[in-house]
Structure formats: C-alpha cells, structure tokens
Amino acid sequence: MGTVCMTNCPTLIVTVGLPARGKTYISKKLTRYLNWIGVPTKEFNVGQYRRRCVKIYKSFEFFSPDNEEGLKIRKQCASTALNDVQQYLSSEGGQVAVFDATNTTRERRNVIIKFADQNGYKVFFVESICEDPDVINANIVQVKLGSPDYADCNTDEAVEDFMKRIKCYENSYETLDEVLDKDLSYIKVMDVGQRYLVNRVMDHIQSRIVYYLMNIHITPRSIYLCRHGESDLNIKGKIGGDSGLSERGKKFARHLGDFIHEQNIKDLKVWTSQMKRTIQTAEALGVPYEQWKALNEIDAGVCEEMSYEEIQEHYPLEFALRDQDKYRYRYPKGESYEDLVQRLEPVIMELERQENVLVICHQAVMRCLLAYFLDKSAEELPYLKCPLHTVLKLTPVAYGCKVESISLKVEAVNTHRERPENVTVNRSREEALQTVPSHL
Amino acid sequence: MPRELTQNRIQKIWIPSKDDKPAVPRRAGGPYFTNSPTVIVMVGLPARGKTYISKKLTRYLNWTGVPTKVFNVGEYRREAVKQYSSYDFFRPDNQEAMKIRKQCALSALTDVKSYLLEEGGQVAVFDATNTTRDRREMILNFGKENGFKVFFIESVCEDPNVVATNIMEVKVSCPDYKDCNKTDAMEDFLKRIECYRASYQPLDPDNYDRDISFIKVIDVGRRFLVNRIQDYIQSKIVYYLMNIHVQPRTIYLCRHGESEHNVLGQIGGDSGLSSRGKKFSGALSRFMEEQNLKNLKVWTSQLKRTIQTAETLSMPYEQWKALNEIDAGICEEMTYEQIKERYPEEFALRDQDKYYYRYPTGESYQDLVQRLEPVIMELERQENVLVICHQAVMRCLLAYFLDKSADEMPYLKCPLHTVLKLTPVAYGCKVESIYLNVEAVNTHRERPEQDVKRGPSTLMRRNSVTPLASPEPTKKPRIKSLDDHMASTSTSLSGFAASDISTAGQPLLGKACLT
Numbered sequence: 001m002g003t004v005c006m007t008n009c010p011t012l013i014v015t016v017g018l019p020a021r022g023k024t025y026i027s028k029k030l031t032r033y034l035n036w037i038g039v040p041t042k043e044f045n046v047g048q049y050r051r052r053c054v055k056i057y058k059s060f061e062f063f064s065p066d067n068e069e070g071l072k073i074r075k076q077c078a079s080t081a082l083n084d085v086q087q088y089l090s091s092e093g094g095q096v097a098v099f100d101a102t103n104t105t106r107e108r109r110n111v112i113i114k115f116a117d118q119n120g121y122k123v124f125f126v127e128s129i130c131e132d133p134d135v136i137n138a139n140i141v142q143v144k145l146g147s148p149d150y151a152d153c154n155t156d157e158a159v160e161d162f163m164k165r166i167k168c169y170e171n172s173y174e175t176l177d178e179v180l181d182k183d184l185s186y187i188k189v190m191d192v193g194q195r196y197l198v199n200r201v202m203d204h205i206q207s208r209i210v211y212y213l214m215n216i217h218i219t220p221r222s223i224y225l226c227r228h229g230e231s232d233l234n235i236k237g238k239i240g241g242d243s244g245l246s247e248r249g250k251k252f253a254r255h256l257g258d259f260i261h262e263q264n265i266k267d268l269k270v271w272t273s274q275m276k277r278t279i280q281t282a283e284a285l286g287v288p289y290e291q292w293k294a295l296n297e298i299d300a301g302v303c304e305e306m307s308y309e310e311i312q313e314h315y316p317l318e319f320a321l322r323d324q325d326k327y328r329y330r331y332p333k334g335e336s337y338e339d340l341v342q343r344l345e346p347v348i349m350e351l352e353r354q355e356n357v358l359v360i361c362h363q364a365v366m367r368c369l370l371a372y373f374l375d376k377s378a379e380e381l382p383y384l385k386c387p388l389h390t391v392l393k394l395t396p397v398a399y400g401c402k403v404e405s406i407s408l409k410v411e412a413v414n415t416h417r418e419r420p421e422n423v424t425v426n427r428s429r430e431e432a433l434q435t436v437p438s439h440l
Numbered sequence: 441m442p443r444e445l446t447q448n449r450i451q452k453i454w455i456p457s458k459d460d461k462p463a464v465p466r467r468a469g470g471p472y473f474t475n476s477p478t479v480i481v482m483v484g485l486p487a488r489g490k491t492y493i494s495k496k497l498t499r500y501l502n503w504t505g506v507p508t509k510v511f512n513v514g515e516y517r518r519e520a521v522k523q524y525s526s527y528d529f530f531r532p533d534n535q536e537a538m539k540i541r542k543q544c545a546l547s548a549l550t551d552v553k554s555y556l557l558e559e560g561g562q563v564a565v566f567d568a569t570n571t572t573r574d575r576r577e578m579i580l581n582f583g584k585e586n587g588f589k590v591f592f593i594e595s596v597c598e599d600p601n602v603v604a605t606n607i608m609e610v611k612v613s614c615p616d617y618k619d620c621n622k623t624d625a626m627e628d629f630l631k632r633i634e635c636y637r638a639s640y641q642p643l644d645p646d647n648y649d650r651d652i653s654f655i656k657v658i659d660v661g662r663r664f665l666v667n668r669i670q671d672y673i674q675s676k677i678v679y680y681l682m683n684i685h686v687q688p689r690t691i692y693l694c695r696h697g698e699s700e701h702n703v704l705g706q707i708g709g710d711s712g713l714s715s716r717g718k719k720f721s722g723a724l725s726r727f728m729e730e731q732n733l734k735n736l737k738v739w740t741s742q743l744k745r746t747i748q749t750a751e752t753l754s755m756p757y758e759q760w761k762a763l764n765e766i767d768a769g770i771c772e773e774m775t776y777e778q779i780k781e782r783y784p785e786e787f788a789l790r791d792q793d794k795y796y797y798r799y800p801t802g803e804s805y806q807d808l809v810q811r812l813e814p815v816i817m818e819l820e821r822q823e824n825v826l827v828i829c830h831q832a833v834m835r836c837l838l839a840y841f842l843d844k845s846a847d848e849m850p851y852l853k854c855p856l857h858t859v860l861k862l863t864p865v866a867y868g869c870k871v872e873s874i875y876l877n878v879e880a881v882n883t884h885r886e887r888p889e890q891d892v893k894r895g896p897s898t899l900m901r902r903n904s905v906t907p908l909a910s911p912e913p914t915k916k917p918r919i920k921s922l923d924d925h926m927a928s929t930s931t932s933l934s935g936f937a938a939s940d941i942s943t944a945g946q947p948l949l950g951k952a953c954l955t
Contacts, residue, residue, distance in 0.1 A: 195645060196666040201682060204821060211679045214669065242801075244445075253442065276445060279454045283442040291453065293807060304801070333772070339761060353672060 010089040011205055012116050013098045014109065016127035018173060019166045020139040022192070023128055026213070027100040028399045030126075033212055036372045037345055038338070039095045039205065042088050046101035049077040057149040060164040065172060078108070082115050089121060096205065097121075104173045106180070113184075124206050125186035126213070127176050135192055136166075143398050193217060212349070218396075221355040222265070223373070225366050226391040228277035229253045230412040233305065234388065237413070237439030240297060240304040245280045248410055252389045253284035255408040259391065260285055260358065269357045271295065271347075278360045289360075294343050297362035301334025308417065308436045312429055319432055323423040326382035337382050340368050348372055363415055366392075373401045383419060388412035413439055450789050451806070452798040476589050477556035478673055480565045481579055483594035485640060486633045487606040489660070490595055493681070494567040495867045497593075500680055503840045504813060505806075506673065507561050511552050513568035516544035524616040527628045530635040545575070549582055556588060563673065564588075571640040573648065580652070591674050592654035593681070594643050602660055603633075610866050643667075660686055680817070686864075689823035690733070691841070693834050694859040696745035697721050698880040701773065702856065705881075708765060708772040713748045716878055720857045721752035723876040727859065728753060728826060737825045739763065739815075746828045757828075762811050765830035769802025776885065791888045794850035805850050808836045816840055831883055834860075841869045851887045856880035 013030070015023040027043045034041035053073055054062070062070045078101060088094035103109055109125070116123045130136065140162050144150065150158040176186050181199075187210050188197040196214055201207050229249025233241045245253065260268065270287055272278035273295035282289040303311050303318070311319050315332075322329040330336035335343075344365065351357060351369075359369065363386050371381040373394050386392075389412045393404040414437040422431040443456040480497070482490040494510045501508040520540055521529070529537045545568060555561035570576055576592070583590040597603065607629050611617065617625035643649045643656055645667050655678050656665040664682055669675050697717025701709045713721065728736065738755055740746035741763035750757040771779050771786070780787045783800075790797040798804035803811075812833065819825060819837075827837065831854050839849040841862050854860075857880045861872040 194668055196664070198664040198666065198682065200662055204818065207679075207683055207821065210682065211675075214666065214678065215675055250442070274453060276447075276454050279445060280442065283445070283456065293810070342761070350672065353675065 008095070008203070008205070010094060010121050011096045012085065012089070012112070012121045012123050013096060013209070014103055014112055014123060014125045015098070015100050016103045016109070016125050016176060016186075017129065018104065018169050019102065020136050020144060020162070021128040021130050022139060022189075022218075023102070023126075024100055024143070025139075025218075025399060026126060026128060026189070027098045029216060030209065030212065031096075031098055032372070032375045033348075034096055034205075034209075035375070035377075036341065036348075037208075038341065040093060041096040041098065042094055043098040043100050044081045044085055044088075046074075046078050046081050046099075049081050050074060051148055053077055060161045060168060063165050063168040065168060078111075082112070086115075086119055090119060102169055104169050106174045122202060122206075123185065124202075124209065125176060125184060126209075127186060127188045129175065129188060129190045130192060132191060146398070187213060189213060212352070215349055215352045217352070219355060220396070221357075223351060223356075223394045224358040224391055225369055225386075225394065226256065226358070226360055227362055227366055227386060227388055228272075228275070228281045228360060229256075229410075230388050231277045234413050234415055235440050237307040237309075237436070238305050239307070239311075240300040242275050242277075244276050248389075248412055249277070249281070250284070252408055252410040252412070253281040255389075255410055256281065256360075256391070257285045259406070259408060260287070265356045265358075267356060269354055270360065271357060272360045273297065273362060273365070275362070278362070281360050292347060294347050295359070295361045295365055298337070298340055298364040299331065299334040301331035303331055303334070307439070309433060312432045316429075316432065317425055320423055320425045320427060323419055323432075326419070327378040337364060337368065337378075340364060344368050344372075374403065375400070385416055388415065413437065449785075450793050450797050451804065452800060475562070475671070475673075476587055477561060478563045478589045478591055479552060479556070479579070479583055480563060480677070481570055481576065481590060481592045482565065482567045483570045483576070483592050483643060483654075484596065485571065485636050486569065487603050487611060487629065488595040488597050489606060489657075489686075490569070490593075491567055491610070492606075492686075492867060493593060493595065493657070494565045496684060497677065497680065498563075498565055499840070499843045500816075501563055501673075501677075502843070503809065503816075504676075505809070506563055508563040508565065509555055509561055510565045510567055511548045511555075513541075513544050513548050513566075516548050517541060518615055520544055527632040527635060530632050532635060532639060549579070553582075553586055557586065569636055571636055573641045589670060589674075590653065591670075591677065592643060592652060593677075594654060594656045596642060596656060596658045597660060599659060655681060657681060680820070683817055683820045685821070687823055688864070689825075690731075691819060691824075691862040692728070692731075692826040692859055693837055693854075693862065694724065694826070694828055695830055695834055695854060695856055696740075696743075696749045696828055697724075697878075698856050699745045702881050702883060705775040705777075706773050707775070707779075708768040710743050710745075712744050716857075716880055717745070717749070718752075720876060720878040720880070721749045723857075723878050724749065724859070725753045727874070727876055733824045735824055737822055738828065739825060740828045741765065741830060741833070743830070746830070749828050760815060762815050763827070763829045763833055766805070766808055766832040767799065767802040769799035771799050771802065794887075795846040805832060805836065805846070808832060812836050812840075842871060843868070853884055855882065855884065 013027075015027055017023050024045060024047075027045070031041045031043045050073065051057070053076070061067060064070065081099065081101075085097040085099060089097050099112065103112065103125075113123055137159075140159055144162050145155060145158050150161070153161070176184065176188060176199075183200070185200045185202050185206060187199075190196065193214070193216070196210075198210055201210060229245045229252035231249055232243040232246050233239070234249075235246050268287070270282055270285060270289035272282045272289050272291050274291050274293045275296055278295070279289075279291065300306075303315065306314070308319075318332065322331075327337045330339065348369070351359075359366075361369070364382070366386040367381055367384040370376070370384050370386065370392065376384060389408050389410045391406045391408065393406060395402045395404075416437060418435040420431060420434045422434075445454045446457045447454050480494075482494055484490050491512060491514075494512070498508045498510050517540065518524070520543070528534060531537070548566065548568070552564040552566060555564055566579065570579065570592075580590055582588075604626070607626055608622070611629050612620075612622045612625040617628070620628070643652075643654055645656075645665055649667070651668070653668045653670050653674060655667075658664065661682070661684070664678075666678055669678060697713045697720035699717055700711040700714050701707070702717075703714050736755070738750055738753060738757035740750045740757050740759050742759050742761045743764055746763070747757075747759065768774075771783065774782070776787075786800065790799075795805045798807065816837070819827075829837070832850070834854040835849050835852040838844065838852050838854065838860065844852060855875075857876050857878045859874045859876065861874060863870045863872075
C-alpha cells in the first residue's frame with residue numbers, strides 16, 4: 001500500500017488453543033509473511049519466557065492446575081512477555097505483535113484485552129482447534145520431541161509426558177464462544193483448515209491475516225525455484241531486456257527437463273514469467289506451464305539492457321544510490337525490490353495454496369521469493385545468492401523450510417554483484433565497479 | 441527439440457509458433473489450465489441479500505476475467521407466471537405453485553449447464569432460496585453428473601431492521617408489486633418470508649453438511665463460517681465476501697489536474713500540473729469540502745500530477761503505486777502523431793484491440809486490471825474515498841463499478857477536471873458526473889471505425905483475463921402447459937426436455953484460465 005499516511009494503531013494477535021495445535025507454527029509463519037510484505041511483526045512465545053525462567057523442565061506436573069508455584073511463574077512469564085510486546089509496539093516501531101501462548105481461559109484473555117485497551121492496540125485472536133489424534137501426534141513428533149524441555153528424554157517418555165501436559169489444560173479450556181465472545185475479533189481454525197469461523201474482522205490487516213490463514217496448508221510438498229537458463233544478455237553482462245537463451249542456457253533447459261523427470265514429482269505445476277528466456281526454458285521440459293506477468297524481472301527503467309559499466313558511465317549517481325539502499329532503491333521509470341515484493345504477493349499466496357511447484361524466474365524475483373521462504377530481511381534480500389543453472393528445492397519442515405541447492409552442472413556467467421565497499425556518490429569508477437562479475 | 445517462440449503482436453506474449461509440432465501432446469493446447477466450472481448456490485430466506493451478493497460477486501468475477509453469470513430463479517418464475525397475485529403463491533401447501541417453482545429451478549439449472557459446458561462460462565451463480573436439503577441435494581447431484589464444483593453461499597440474518605430495509609430497497613419496487621402501495625407490498629412480502637421459514641434447513645457444518653463447501657455469511661458480514669474451500673476461485677470468493685459491506689458511502693473518482701504533457705498531447709511521463717490543472721486542484725478542494733463528508737480517505741498514484749492535485753486538498757492522502765497510469769513502454773512521452781509516425785504498426789494494433797494490446801515493454805488494459813485488483817478490494821473495505829488517478833486507470837475502476845465489458849472499458853469517457861461520484865444503490869451503482877468548470881484539453885480518443893475484432897488466441901493467467909460485463913439474465917418463455925413438462929421431468933436433469941426452452945443466444949466467451 002501507500003507510504004505517505006499510516007495512522008493505524010498496532011495490532012496484537014493472540015493465539016488460543018491446547019498444546020500441539022499448531023499455534024507456534026501459525027505464529028511463526030504469519031510473522032514471516034507479515035514481515036515480508038513490509039509490516040514489522042514479531043512473535044512473543046511465552047513458552048520461551050518460561051524456559052528462561054525455569055531453567056530445567058522436570059515434568060508435566062509443572063503445568064498441573066494445582067501447582068501454585070507453577071501457576072505463579074507462568075503468570076509472571078506472560079506478564080513479562082506482554083511488557084516486551086508493549087516495548088516493541090509502542091517504542092520500537094513494531095506494527096504487529098503475535099502473543100503465542102495457550103491463552104485457553106477467558107480470564108487470561110481478559111487480562112490481555114485490558115492490556116491492549118490501555119495501550120491502544122487492536123486485538124485479534126487466532127484459535128486453533130483440532131481433535132484429530134493423528135495430527136496431534138505428528139505435531140508432537142515434529143516439534144515437541146526436539147524441544148529443550150525434552151532434551152534428556154527418549155521418545156516414548158517425551159510423548160507420554162506431553163500428553164499429560166495437554167491434559168492439564170483441558171479442564172479449564174474455554175473456547176472462544178459465539179455468545180460470550182461475540183464482540184471480539186477472531187478467527188477459529190478448525191481441523192487444520194477444514195473449517196474457519198471468522199468474527200468481526202475490523203480492518204485491512206486482519207482481513208489479510210484471515211485470507212492468509214485460509215490459504216496455507218500443511219500437506220507435504222516441495223517448491224523448486226530456479227532462474228531461466230543463461231541468456232544472451234547475461235553473457236554480455238547486461239541487465240533486463242527480453243533476450244533468448246544462449247547455447248549453454250539451452251543446455252541447462254534440457255538438463256532441467258531431465259532433472260524434473262528424474263525427481264518424479266507428483267502433479268508438478270510449472271510457472272514462468274512472460275519473458276522469453278523463462279518460457280524458452282520451460283518449453284524444454286515438455287510439460288504444460290503457466291505464464292505469470294508478476295514473475296517478470298525487476299524493471300530497470302532507464303537502465304534496461306545496460307551493463308553495470310554503462311550504468312556507471314551514464315548514471316553514476318543512481319548507481320551509488322542503489323548501492324546505498326538496494327532494497328528500496330527504484331530505478332528511474334523502473335522498480336525497486338520493494339515494488340517487486342508487492343507485485344509478487346499474489347504469487348506467494350498462490351504458492352501457499354499449491355503443492356508441488358517449479359518456478360522458473362529471474363534473479364531479483366527469485367531473491368524476493370527466497371527471502372519469503374527463508375525469512376530473510378530487507379537488508380539481506382537483494383544480496384541473496386541465486387546463481388544461474390542452480391535449482392533450489394524448498395521443503396517445509398517443522399517451523400521452517402529446508403533448502404537444498406542443486407547445481408545442474410552447466411557452466412554459466414556469474415551475475416551476482418556484491419555490495420562494494422564505497423557506496424558514496426563521489427566514489428571513483430573503479431570503486432563503483434569493484435564487485436562487478438566478469439563478462440564478455 | 442524445443443519449439444520456436446513467437447511474440448503475439450497484440451499482447452506481446454511469447455507462445456510456441458503455430459507451425460511447429462508440439463514436442464509433447466498438450467492438454468487443451470497451450471500454456472493454460474482448464475478447470476471444472478463452479479456452480480455457486482445461494483441459500484437463505486427472502487430478503488437476506490442473496491441477489492445483492494449474486495450480482496456483486498458476478499460483477500467482480502467478470503471484471504477479474506472469470507466468465508460468470510447469474511441465474512435468478514425468481515426471474516424464471518416471473519416469466520412463467522406473468523401476474524403475481526399474492527404471497528399465497530409461496531404457501532407450502534400450494535401444490536400447483538410448488539410444481540411451477542420446481543419447474544423454474546430445473547429450467548434455470550438447464551441453462552446453467554448450457555452456460556458452463558457450451559458457452560464458455562466458468563462460474564454460474566444459482567440465485568434462489570434453496571432452503572431445503574432436498575433442493576440442495578438435487579443441485580449437488582446435478583453438479584456431480586456434470587463435473588461441476590458446487591459452492592454454497594448462505595446468508596443468515598435475523599435483524600428485523602436489515603430485513604425491512606432490504607424489502608424497502610429492492611422488493612417493494614420489484615415487478616411483483618408494481619400494482620401495490622409500499623405498505624401492502626411490505627406486508628405481503630413478510631408473509632412470503634414466513635412461507636419459507638417452517639421448511640428452512642440452514643446449512644449444518646457440524647453434521648449433515650460437514651462435507652460440502654460453503655460459506656455462511658451471518659448478520660451482513662459480522663461473522664462467517666467457512667467450510668472446506670476446495671480451490672483458488674472459492675478462496676477468492678470468500679476473501680471478496682469478507683471484504684464487502686453495505687454501509688452507505690460514496691466513492692469519488694477523478695483524474696489529476698491537467699498536466700503539462702496533457703497540454704502538449706504527450707502520453708505518460710511524470711510531468712507536473714499546468715496552471716489550469718492547479719486551478720482544478722483548488723476547485724476540487726472546494727468541491728470536496730462542500731460534500732461535507734465525515735471521514736474521507738484520499739488516494740493518489742505515485743506520479744507527480746496526482747500528488748500535486750492532492751496536496752491542494754490539505755488533508756492526508758495515501759500514495760498507491762498500483763494507481764500509476766498505464767505504462768506506454770517505448771511510446772512513453774510521445775504524442776499520438778509521433779507514435780503513428782514512428783511505430784505505425786503498433787499504433788494500428790492498438791486500435792484493433794485496445795483492451796488486450798500491450799505497448800512494447802509496457803502494459804495493456806488487461807495488465808492494469810490485474811494491478812488494480814488490490815485497489816478494488818481495499819475500496820470495497822473502505823467507506824468514503826476520493827481516488828485521484830489517471831485516464832486508463834480510471835476507466836478500469838469505472839468498468840468495475842458500472843459493470844462494463846473489456847470491449848467498452850478502454851473507451852469509457854473520463855475527461856479531465858470532472859469528478860465521478862459513485863453511490864451504491866439497490867443492486868448497482870448510481871453515478872453522477874460533476875464538471876468542476878475549469879477548462880482542460882480533451883484527451884479522449886474515440887474507437888476508430890473498423891470491422892471484425894478478434895480477441896487474443898492465447899489466454900493467460902487467470903488474473904489477467906478478459907473482464908466481461910455480467911451477461912443479461914436469460915429470459916425464459918412462459919411455460920405453457922405444465923403437464924407436458926411434468927411428464928418428462930425426473931429428478932435428474934438429463935431427462936429434461938430442453939427443446940421446449942430456448943436460450944437467448946449468448947456469445948461465445950473466451951475460455952478462462954484457472955487452476
């Protein structure tokens with residue numbers, strides 16, 4: 001959205017649900033998404049505060065409702081976390097805070113609502129309800145067994161203890177109620193997204209959050225990201241344009257076809273941009289593909305089809321400004337990485353909906369997509385390494401994403417330009433071109 | 441051997457050359473996906489906003505390029521039973537009427553089938569009460585037999601004020617009540633609603649209806665229950681429904697004040713306002729003040745001329761890059777004369793198909809629609825908004841609000857220094873055009889005289905497909921003899937005597953591209 005006027009009060013997202021219902025999974029994923037689209041967001045996991053406070057976890061009994069000492073500590077941790085939330089939202093420029101805890105009693109939720117009222121925050125609850133034992137077991141195995149709490153237990157002991165832990169919460173669990181909580185803003189996610197109940201969405205950000213939550217899924221799948229094969233302009237060290245593949249680029253396309261067939265991926269979707277080089281690459285695969293204009297390379301405006309040397313010659317000031325803030329810098333009559341992210345958001349949303357997908361795109365575009373999956377900041381994003389002729393295979397695992405880099409063994413020019421040391425506007429030509437990779 | 445690529449001259453899209461044999465046989469020929477069509481089924485008592493939702497959703501889907509059409513069973517009934525007498529027609533014990541009503545539903549479903557299978561439709565909205573499980577079961581079977589996905593939209597509302605308002609807005613003036621006064625109409629309609637109430641079986645997510653896909657809209661959007669979304673289109677529909685509202689409000693659309701480029705006849709660029717443009721900004725400021733709105737949001741593009749215009753308003757405004765004027769690529773900052781001289785072929789191609797035509801290294805109106813979709817979505821969420829934008833952009837936005845087709849869109853009149861005031865009313869949008877009395881050049885180029893126009897041969901990503909104006913509802917001829925039809929009708933539609941019902945010819949609509 002626009003940048004001139006932003007008078008939104010901060011939002012406090014509050015998770016609700018028994019243990020092992022995916023609250024932390026949702027919190028982390030949502031935080032990653034919101035940060036990527038430019039909304040400063042941070043999660044506050046009360047369990048982590050508890051681990052800092054109570055150095056050693058003994059057993060589920062800590063969570064027993066009769067354990068007064070335990071209750072005091074847990075309440076204290078929640079309080080400390082809320083203080084940090086306040087710090088983040090009111091003093092550190094945060095826009096959204098995700099308060100990740102069970103928050104299963106109305107009493108606890110009222111404390112949070114009061115805290116939010118006092119500070120002028122909007123509150124949005126995200127409740128996860130699931131009674132499918134398979135899903136719960138899978139969650140426990142995926143993320144609980146490896147938790148610091150169970151560092152010294154074997155699998156069976158850990159599972160048994162965790163199940164008893166869940167039981168401690170069950171009796172006092174007050175789900176968000178249609179009548180009692182009718183004035184609150186919330187979404188109830190049921191059975192891992194089979195059903196949703198949405199109540200009183202107040203504003204744009206809550207609407208986007210609901211849309212996002214309704215599009216994500218946890219079905220195992222892989223996303224393959226790669227660039228088009230080496231292009232004629234790549235060889236000359238020129239950026240942008242709409243050239244075709246070089247001989248080596250065509251070879252890569254064939255190798256990519258072989259790779260895809262070997263991988264034997266179920267129901268693979270293939271996406272390209274609308275630029276010739278990605279389409280030529282896809283054509284070699286011999287499978288249907290879908291063209292997205294949104295996947296087109298960053299528009300370099302007046303610098304289109306220039307080499308870095310030519311940019312230095314014709315637009316030395318612009319060149320320096322770009323090095324100063326590569327993420328926000330917009331080419332004259334062109335785009336910035338920031339613009340790219342906005343343009344790619346529907347692609348990300350659709351990637352979330354899909355299962356196995358191969359995205360054949362471009363350097364800047366691939367950096368943006370990768371930054372989303374690997375939770376990279378705006379500062380890191382424009383310098384992520386996305387070499388030609390290399391496929392990145394992303395597989396969701398636990399709370400994040402495993403990434404495998406597969407080089408298809410076809411030589412290509414290097415198009416990666418590191419940030420030079422001197423980014424001032426009065427630098428010399430040599431200093432400006434210090435990090436330009438070699439080309440014809 | 442990979443196929444050779446050529447760039448299609450109008451859309452500038454790379455496609456495999458026609459004369460090469462495909463390396464691998466392709467499904468449905470080309471880089472797009474075919475998808476099962478979807479039947480959206482409305483559910484709810486009368487006066488719950490079903491037709492309002494049907495029409496609005498259809499307008500939105502068509503604008504984004506998904507061929508969609510509404511089939512309103514009430515209209516079929518009005519064709520069959522020329523004169524509405526009273527609510528007695530809707531009484532559950534009125535056997536004769538029940539027969540007619542079922543007949544109308546079946547007739548509508550036949551047309552749905554024809555639209556989705558033969559006329560290139562992608563989504564059909566079946567607008568009726570559909571309040572019983574039996575009726576919904578019949579529709580689910582119809583969907584299954586024909587390979588259609590079915591998605592239910594139920595509107596539940598027990599706020600008597602909302603219901604009464606609906607009745608006043610759209611029922612008392614409907615053809616059924618043309619010979620009644622408002623009070624009688626209201627009274628009759630309320631009794632009509634009661635006829636449905638006893639047999640109303642709402643969607644039951646916990647048990648009976650747990651396996652079907654639906655959204656329940658409760659109390660005009662305060663609350664939603666969403667069950668089993670199957671695909672992209674259902675997800676988009678849910679998102680859209682969750683963003684629309686019925687609060688009265690006004691949307692003001694205008695262009696920036698006249699710019700220096702405008703004066704010189706140059707397109708695109710990023711010039712500042714001319715002195716007349718600045719005068720317009722002042723007039724706009726006064727006009728908006730006179731409108732006396734309690735909360736007004738102001739949006740501009742990120743081009744200087746709209747921002748300069750907004751600056752005069754002395755109120756906060758928000759800049760959207762998405763509102764920037766269409767990118768004319770290599771033709772940026774040229775006059776039409778210069779374009780005609782330098783790029784005569786491009787100039788001609790644009791006149792041939794102005795909606796799909798993409799400037800080399802630039803954009804098309806089709807691209808604009810895709811880019812503007814988040815703006816439309818946010819406009820739906822908002823209340824009073826003034827959008828200061830550009831000619832092509834304003835045409836796209838206007839086409840959405842006024843349900844104009846892709847064909848009409850690039851020729852909509854959006855002159856400088858004129859504000860369009862849009863107010864939602866009943867099922868549509870009232871539009872007032874207010875010229876602020878500051879002279880400006882005319883930047884409108886009429887559609888040139890020409891013969892046959894062809895659409896693109898390759899269709900692209902779903903988000904960038906042809907907007908279509910929502911098709912006129914199909915008028916049905918009166919059903920003359922009910923007995924003839926009853927004899928041949930079974931619960932399955934395949935046995936229905938389609939020959940008796942003629943369909944108003946629908947032009948073949950482009951295939952949409954959806955996954």
